Amino acid sequence: MNETCHVEPIHKMVTVEEQPATALIRLGVQGLGCPNCAARVRNGLLALNGVTEAEVDHLTGLAAVEFNPNLVAVPALIQAVAQAGNDGRHRYRAFDLSGALA
Template identity: 45%
Template sequence: MEKNVDPAALAQAQTTLLLVQGMGCPVCAMRVYDSLLRLEGVLTVEVALAPGLARVRYDPTQVSPDVFPAAVAAASDDAHHYSARILA
């Protein structure tokens, strides 16, 4: 999944770093990536499988980072396999 991102929106974006647990393979990382990127107001997502991190750049007028952990949990088939907490 990809989004066309307006450079002006990206310049105003805020960034949140998530610690993601439960990702065991590249497919898991892609599910987390897609789930976060589907959120309205999320502009870009980078997922690093080995350290279990996700960096989310978002428009704070459209989405709150408080919803990111739930989006990560929803990426799992059973909604309990993945979990995330906000680091920064």
């Protein structure tokens, strides 16, 4: 793990609007090199309004995201993963493994 790659995981307080989270999507994520990469992607997903939980495993390249589909759509989740690597050093790519509607 690279010391210059440190990422603090965020802790999200779920709003009343977000609480009726009824969908779970599984994403394949490419580009995860270490636990900090997973934390960076997790933080990017949790920053979205409508995402209530996100778990990202850098070893398997899998993410499980619980979300309210009335507030956030699958393409926005995939885009958030890509944008998590916006520092010029990291590049992430996600794809839907669950068959959820995009």
